[in-house]
Amino acid sequence: MRRVDSEAITLQRQGELGLWVSLLGQEAAQIGSGRALRDRDMAFPSYREHGVAWCRGIQPKELLSMFRGASNGGWDPHEHGFHLYTIVIGSQALHATGYAMGVQRDGAVGEDGTAVISYFGDGATSQGDTNEAFNFASVNNAPVVFFCQNNQWAISEPLERQSRVPIYRRAAGFGFPGVRVDGNDVLACLAVTRAALDNARTGNGPTLVEAFTYRMGAHTTNDDPTRYRDKAELDEWKAKDPILRVRRYLEANGLADEAFFTAVDEESDRVGETVRTQCRSMPDPEPLDIFHEVYAEPNVHIDQQRAEFADYLSSFEGAGAEGGR
Amino acid sequence: MGTNLTIGKAINAGLRAAMEHDPKVLMMGEDVGRLGGVFRVTDGLYKDFGADRVIDTPLAESGIVGTAIGMAMRGYRPVVEIQFDGFFFPAANQTFTQLAKMRRRSAGKLAMPVVMRIPYGGGIGAVEHHSESPEAYFQHTAGLRVVTVANPEDAYWMIQQAIRSDDPVIFLEPKRRYYEKTEVDTEASIHEVTPLGSARVARPGTDCTLLAYGPMVKTALQAAEADTDHSIEVIDVRSLSPVDYPTITASVKRTGRLVVAHEATLTGGPGAEIAARVTEECFYHLESPVIRVAAFDTPYPQSRLEEHYLPDLDRVLDGVDRAFAY
Numbered sequence: 291m292r293r294v295d296s297e298a299i300t301l302q303r304q305g306e307l308g309l310w311v312s313l314l315g316q317e318a319a320q321i322g323s324g325r326a327l328r329d330r331d332m333a334f335p336s337y338r339e340h341g342v343a344w345c346r347g348i349q350p351k352e353l354l355s356m357f358r359g360a361s362n363g364g365w366d367p368h369e370h371g372f373h374l375y376t377i378v379i380g381s382q383a384l385h386a387t388g389y390a391m392g393v394q395r396d397g398a399v400g401e402d403g404t405a406v407i408s409y410f411g412d413g414a415t416s417q418g419d420t421n422e423a424f425n426f427a428s429v430n431n432a433p434v435v436f437f438c439q440n441n442q443w444a445i446s447e448p449l450e451r452q453s454r455v456p457i458y459r460r461a462a463g464f465g466f467p468g469v470r471v472d473g474n475d476v477l478a479c480l481a482v483t484r485a486a487l488d489n490a491r492t493g494n495g496p497t498l499v500e501a502f503t504y505r506m507g508a509h510t511t512n513d514d515p516t517r518y519r520d521k522a523e524l525d526e527w528k529a530k531d532p533i534l535r536v537r538r539y540l541e542a543n544g545l546a547d548e549a550f551f552t553a554v555d556e557e558s559d560r561v562g563e564t565v566r567t568q569c570r571s572m573p574d575p576e577p578l579d580i581f582h583e584v585y586a587e588p589n590v591h592i593d594q595q596r597a598e599f600a601d602y603l604s605s606f607e608g609a610g611a612e613g614g615r
Numbered sequence: 616m617g618t619n620l621t622i623g624k625a626i627n628a629g630l631r632a633a634m635e636h637d638p639k640v641l642m643m644g645e646d647v648g649r650l651g652g653v654f655r656v657t658d659g660l661y662k663d664f665g666a667d668r669v670i671d672t673p674l675a676e677s678g679i680v681g682t683a684i685g686m687a688m689r690g691y692r693p694v695v696e697i698q699f700d701g702f703f704f705p706a707a708n709q710t711f712t713q714l715a716k717m718r719r720r721s722a723g724k725l726a727m728p729v730v731m732r733i734p735y736g737g738g739i740g741a742v743e744h745h746s747e748s749p750e751a752y753f754q755h756t757a758g759l760r761v762v763t764v765a766n767p768e769d770a771y772w773m774i775q776q777a778i779r780s781d782d783p784v785i786f787l788e789p790k791r792r793y794y795e796k797t798e799v800d801t802e803a804s805i806h807e808v809t810p811l812g813s814a815r816v817a818r819p820g821t822d823c824t825l826l827a828y829g830p831m832v833k834t835a836l837q838a839a840e841a842d843t844d845h846s847i848e849v850i851d852v853r854s855l856s857p858v859d860y861p862t863i864t865a866s867v868k869r870t871g872r873l874v875v876a877h878e879a880t881l882t883g884g885p886g887a888e889i890a891a892r893v894t895e896e897c898f899y900h901l902e903s904p905v906i907r908v909a910a911f912d913t914p915y916p917q918s919r920l921e922e923h924y925l926p927d928l929d930r931v932l933d934g935v936d937r938a939f940a941y
Contacts, residue, residue: 335684362720367688374720378712384678387714388685395641395667395691419708422678429673583723584757586781590812591857 291317291341292533293558294350295507297565298357302511306569307357312339315474315506318532319439321345322479323501326487327407334386334408337375338439342409350561351568360572362492374519380417383408387423390432390490399433404492406434407483413444415460416452421532424464424498433490436461436498437483439473441505450607461498473503474532477539504530577603617798625767625799626656626732626788629774630694632801634664637692640778642669643679644696644732653698654734654793676706683729684713685692687872692728694776700735701744707752715758726781730774735763736878737925738791740918744922747915748879753785754855754888761786761856762811765832766935767799769809784811789830814859816866820848823872823938824862826889828852831876831926838931846906847935855885863889864896871902876931881909903941908934 293311298310313320319343327333327345335342340353348365355361356375363374376382381542386408398404414420417436427434440457442449453460461468467489471482479501486497504527508515540546581596620628634640642657644869648671651658661669672679676697684695697703703710710731717727737746752763760782764770770788777784809815818836820847827835832851839847848866854857867873873893875886890905908926916924926934 352641361722366720366724367721368724373688374725376713378708381681381709381713384681384709385688388682388687389689390685391670391682392686392689392691396689418675418705419677419681422673422675424680425673425675426682428677583719583721585760586718586723586726589857590860 291321291344293562294344294565295340297352297562299507301354301510301566301569303472304358307354307511308359309357310511311357312507313340313525314440315340315504316439317341318476318536319473319479319501319503323407323437323483323499326480326483328405328487329369330404331487331491332371332373332386332389332404332406334373334382334389334406335375336379336382336410336414337377338411339375339409343372343396346370348372350565351572354565354569355572358569358572366455372437376385380410380414380419380423383410383414383423384426385419386434387427388428389433390427390434393433394430399491399493401492403433403493405487405491406432407437407487408434409437409439411444412438412440412442412457413447414438414450415457424460424466424496427496428464428466431493431495433493434496435483435486435490436496438498438500439503440500443501443505443509443515443519445509445513446515448519456500458498458500466496466498468498468500470500470502473501474530474535476532476536503532506531532586617800619796620767620771620799621794621796622767622770622789623654623656623708623793625770625873626764626774626798627658627660628801629662630657631663633694633775633778634660636775637778639690640668640692640694641686643672643683643686643693644670645672645674645679645698647671647696649780652696654790656732656788656793657696662663665805676702676704677709680706680709680714680729680731684709684717684727687727687729688725689806692730694730694732697731697733699745700733700747700749703749710759711756711877715756717758718782719758727783728778728781729783730777730786731783732774732786732788734788734790734793736789736791737915737921738830740920740921746898746921748877748910750785750787750855750877751884754885758783758813759856760784760811761787762816762854762869763789763829764853765789765792765817765827765851767795769800770802771799772805772808773811775805776808779805780811787829792830792833795833797922809853809898812857812859814853815851816848816862817851818847818849820846820870822846822870823864823874823935824848824850824863825931825935826849826850826852826873826886828855828877828885831878831887834926834928834931835876837928838935841928842932842935845935845939846847852885858889858892860892860896864893867893867897868900869899870917873897873901874906874908874931874938876908876926876934878910878925880912881907882912884909903938905919906934906938
């Protein structure tokens with residue numbers, strides 16, 4: 291996923307993507323929590339959850355197509371148990387809670403129950419929707435886990451501009467457990483998320499997990515973090531790089547040899563190559579796609595505008611490269 | 616076969632019929648459970664369908680609409696009550712950025728069969744934020760259907776049609792008309808009653824078309840009766856998104872005049888859009904410009920002034936006179 295991330299940044303610089311939102315530094319929080327999910331579970335991501343998407347079987351090209359502007363996210367949320375990316379901060383926490391309330395009504399809470407997880411960042415904890423979601427989930431004892439990746443920065447605003455208390459402690463006021471986990475430790479994230487999901491699926495209600503991590507890159511490819519944060523802070527967190535840490539762990543415990551790491555590197559190269567090729571060859575949608583799926587039912591306004599626009603477009607046929615009238 | 620029902624009781628009966636028809640239909644909102652809603656529109660449903668299907672929510676409108684979206688993703692058909700028009704606004708983000716766009720964002724993979732019931736309009740002597748007509752915001756938002764009812768028959772059937780729609784429907788209830796009572800044919804088939812998106816000629820006429828919807832339909836009918844000099848055709852628009860233009864333009868092409876009356880403010884109101892469209896489609900048939908009779912471009916006033924603010928019988932007739940002045 292880190293390779294997909296770096297390829298995507300390069301593709302954005304080359305003009306192939308309109309924007310990219312780097313997950314650099316948050317891989318352990320995302321892969322650890324993503325691997326804790328069962329197939330039937332449902333995840334509601336924000337827009338940086340490329341690692342969770344990977345765990346849910348979403349191909350990187352689907353993510354790229356959204357940031358290229360070729361789709362709004364082309365995957366089927368039901369098929370993957372992974373909702374579309376949500377851009378308006380915090381909105382998806384309520385969708386997750388409502389979905390979990392539906393799970394309750396389906397009688398799908400219990401030993402083999404279904405759990406729901408909502409992802410968001412430290413900035414989102416200031417949003418009303420996030421706090422309303424905490425409250426709705428609590429009073430309904432809904433089977434949902436709130437997974438906050440506290441990456442320390444909401445674009446340029448540090449955590450102290452969002453909260454006077456550690457984020458995990460917010461949960462106490464809403465009446466459910468809050469736990470902080472080392473977000474750069476993939477195994478810790480796996481274990482804590484799995485426990486929280488099991489609590490939810492068996493009917494013990496919501497948990498807030500604060501994965502304490504760091505956004506090592508810019509907020510997006512449009513951002514310049516050198517304007518607001520010190521290099522020393524970044525260097526300190528680079529030393530805690532989650533991928534370096536898991537590599538050291540595997541090496542120190544004799545769980546992987548050099549051949550394994552070589553194989554991983556080769557796989558990364560292949561994935562990178564695939565991502566580049568897929569992105570560059572991605573076709574633009576057809577102009578009349580604008581009118582698709584606005585409504586489930588036939589809509590006279592949309593139908594008329596589509597027909598008029600199709601006529602307008604066809605009036606240019608044969609006009610040559612100059613176009614115009 | 617008919618039953619005498621008020622608009623409020625007709626919606627209640629329609630909700631009950633929808634819940635009996637489909638176990639996925641849920642009620643959500645503030646005080647919709649034990650109390651039956653502040654206007655009693657969900658009266659008795661909590662008792663008969665239980666707390667799992669008639670959900671008293673925390674007092675947070677964004678939370679209500681946001682969780683309804685999640686419920687819809689899980690296969691439910693939530694009917695959300697926003698207690699009063701002016702309390703919709705905390706839910707504006709969830710409605711405009713999420714609910715309305717979800718189908719298109721997901722390329723059709725996610726349906727949003729959510730109905731948002733909103734008692735709207737003035738005339739009940741209420742305090743601030745209890746008398747507003749926010750329909751233009753909804754009409755302006757792609758992905759939403761917007762309907763409103765003016766009589767018990769439509770109230771009974773349109774709420775059921777809205778619930779069966781796979782699109783999000785804003786269902787506007789004319790609160791000052793909740794207690795209007797007429798006979799409702801509850802034995803008809805939902806497939807045979809007037810479709811949800813259609814306008815209805817409420818009173819035929821030949822000289823001028825008078826458009827109204829929701830609480831203003833009654834006022835428009837009274838105005839048409841009062842004007843003994845002209846034969847006024849009254850059309851109940853019923854659906855503000857989409858608008859049934861064929862019914863409207865057919866009428867205007869016959870009468871040559873159009874007056875649109877609504878409680879929403881004038882500028883950028885539904886009447887403005889209808890006027891533009893009718894001017895395009897009926898230009899050579901019009902004997903006068905399209906006349907709008909609407910609320911003033913001010914915040915809703917204190918209730919002791921609302922009789923001056925709301926378009927009433929005389930202001931509608933004044934609008935008709937202006938149309939005939941050409």
